[in-house]
Amino acid sequence: MPRLSATQRHSIRFTLNGAPVQGEAEPRMLLSDFLRHVLGATGTHVGCEHGVCGACTVQIDVSPARACLTLAVQVQGCDIRTVEGLAPAPGRLSILQEAFRRHHALQCGFCTAGILMSLDAFLRAQPNADEAALRDLLSGHLCRCTGYTPIIAAALDAAVRLRDTAHA
Amino acid sequence: MKPAKFDYVQAETLDEALATLRAEGEGARIIAGGQSLLPMLNMRLARPAVLVDIMRIATLAEATATNETLRIGAAVRQAALQARPNLHPLLAAALPWVGHAQTRSRGTLCGSVAHADPSAEIPLVLLALQGEILLRSARRTRRVAAAEFFTGMMQTARHEDEMIEAISIPQPRVGEGYAFREVGRRHGDFAIVACAAVAHAGGVRLAIGGVADHPAARDLPADSAHWPEALDAFAHALEARDDLHATATYRRQLVRKLGRQVMQEAAACRA
Numbered sequence A: 001m002p003r004l005s006a007t008q009r010h011s012i013r014f015t016l017n018g019a020p021v022q023g024e025a026e027p028r029m030l031l032s033d034f035l036r037h038v039l040g041a042t043g044t045h046v047g048c049e050h051g052v053c054g055a056c057t058v059q060i061d062v063s064p065a066r067a068c069l070t071l072a073v074q075v076q077g078c079d080i081r082t083v084e085g086l087a088p089a090p091g092r093l094s095i096l097q098e099a100f101r102r103h104h105a106l107q108c109g110f111c112t113a114g115i116l117m118s119l120d121a122f123l124r125a126q127p128n129a130d131e132a133a134l135r136d137l138l139s140g141h142l143c144r145c146t147g148y149t150p151i152i153a154a155a156l157d158a159a160v161r162l163r164d165t166a167h168a
Numbered sequence B: 001m002k003p004a005k006f007d008y009v010q011a012e013t014l015d016e017a018l019a020t021l022r023a024e025g026e027g028a029r030i031i032a033g034g035q036s037l038l039p040m041l042n043m044r045l046a047r048p049a050v051l052v053d054i055m056r057i058a059t060l061a062e063a064t065a066t067n068e069t070l071r072i073g074a075a076v077r078q079a080a081l082q083a084r085p086n087l088h089p090l091l092a093a094a095l096p097w098v099g100h101a102q103t104r105s106r107g108t109l110c111g112s113v114a115h116a117d118p119s120a121e122i123p124l125v126l127l128a129l130q131g132e133i134l135l136r137s138a139r140r141t142r143r144v145a146a147a148e149f150f151t152g153m154m155q156t157a158r159h160e161d162e163m164i165e166a167i168s169i170p171q172p173r174v175g176e177g178y179a180f181r182e183v184g185r186r187h188g189d190f191a192i193v194a195c196a197a198v199a200h201a202g203g204v205r206l207a208i209g210g211v212a213d214h215p216a217a218r219d220l221p222a223d224s225a226h227w228p229e230a231l232d233a234f235a236h237a238l239e240a241r242d243d244l245h246a247t248a249t250y251r252r253q254l255v256r257k258l259g260r261q262v263m264q265e266a267a268a269c270r271a
Helices: A031-038 A095-102 A112-125 A131-138 A149-167 B014-027 B037-042 B078-082 B089-097 B109-115 B121-128 B224-237 B248-268
Strands: A010-016 A019-025 A057-060 A063-066 A079-081 B007-010 B028-031 B050-053 B063-065 B069-073 B132-136 B141-145 B150-152 B163-170 B177-183 B193-200 B203-209 B216-221
Touching: A019 A031, A057 A112, A063 A112, A095 A112, A095 A149, A112 A131, A112 A149, A131 A149, B007 B014, B014 B028, B014 B050, B014 B163, B069 B109, B078 B089, B078 B109, B089 B121, B089 B177, B089 B193, B109 B121, B109 B163, B121 B163, B121 B177, B121 B193, B121 B203, B121 B216, B177 B248, B193 B248, B203 B224, B203 B248, B216 B224, B224 B248
Parallel strands: A010 A079, B007 B050, B028 B050
Antiparallel strands: A010 A019, A057 A063, A057 A079, B063 B069, B069 B163, B132 B141, B132 B163, B177 B193, B193 B203, B203 B216
């Protein structure tokens, strides 16, 4: 039974956006801090640090989850996706990201990475999601700029394009 | 907003987890999905010396149904249960109100029961359905009825060397109807008042969360002519208090109105 000491750093390995990563952390280190400070993946933002604002949302084994409510030691061996993994190639945006740009679904951008990770997972699981379902999902995120309306418009637009892509 | 230092034990078996609890006493806390515990750790409202992670204990990740009961292990995540076909209608109605999709993906049902927030939906449903909590320590196993388990604000009948191994709820019965509703400032916020009702031939059992310091249930008569008086008495008995989110008067009014709605709904859908 492995027992990790509070005062030592321990090796943590998982898959980040398809590539194996490794770093060292004390048991108390949050996944959000591990991503940003140990791995240097600063696309994941940190807002409230108690699970309310949704800015730090990442995908853990396909499901959207709060990186600030997850310890780095808990994701040993997991498959983590962050906003850095959305773009299909350098200089290109994903269909969802393109839709966000087209609909002005972000202003300051602080909440955007988390919202993208929730929507990316959700639209894959429920390609026919309607506005009510999208608003329900977005209740897990706080955006103080947009009023959410352009985010909904972008998500609905992306859903249509993703369905078209899937059928093409 | 960072947790204080703790040792971290990755338990491979239930016996290992229980041995650690026995050895460490009150300094140890079980962590499952962590969706209630991590905010407490981040805000340093909880400062355990040791966290015992139980999520790799395969036997705890099972939800098993018999004709009489559904037994939900300590490592069953809320999202996993929500996706289960033929889920108990009251659980199915309440689960979408538990936190957000982004926390249900990690959070467990038993974790919510262990945390015992007075406005939490899962303890409320467990109480409404007269479910049981299966507690286990290195020395013994015991079952506690939901009505005896929740004793106060985030207080339960669990002893320090015990962990919740599973919760158990009765399967839907022919002739019963169920309904759930809650009012909060926004969807996913903590409930100001949450109501769950179980209607049967002999009456309606109504459980209320978010008002008293733990969920409370009463059995009300089947005849709706008696409901206004009974709901008023229930509303006052809960000793609502004013807080940042709502006044006591508003909470009592919600108990009367929302309570009546769920009782009507539950009675209307009796199978």
